[in-house]
Amino acid sequence: MNNKPDKETLKQWHADPANWKCGIFYYNKLDTRIFPPKRNPAFGWTINFGNKKSVLIFIILTAGILLFASIFSRK
Numbered sequence: 001m002n003n004k005p006d007k008e009t010l011k012q013w014h015a016d017p018a019n020w021k022c023g024i025f026y027y028n029k030l031d032t033r034i035f036p037p038k039r040n041p042a043f044g045w046t047i048n049f050g051n052k053k054s055v056l057i058f059i060i061l062t063a064g065i066l067l068f069a070s071i072f073s074r075k
Contacts (some may be wrong), residue, residue, distance in 0.1 A: 014039075025049055044045075 005013075006053055013019055014036065019028045027050040034054045035045040047055045 004031075019050075021049070 001040060010031070010033075013028050013031055017023075017066055019026060019031075021027050022061040024039070024046075026039075026046050026048050026050060028036075031048055032051060033048055034051060034057060036048050039045045047058050
């Protein structure tokens with residue numbers, strides 16, 4: 001069953017200041033997108049910290065980058 005919100009709902013969520021913590025962190029449990037656009041869409045995407053999958057992907061990516069950096073900083 002596909003419960004994707006329509007474009008108007010996505011726009012409302014994106015424009016709602018309550019979904020932006022400290023003005024930069026997007027947090028919306030109803031939004032299933034992993035990477036929604038940033039507050040200014042010209043700057044790319046951000047992570048939806050209200051989505052558990054997004055947070056898990058963020059942690060894995062960060063750990064991978066740190067591991068990669070630590071391996072190559074030793075040489």
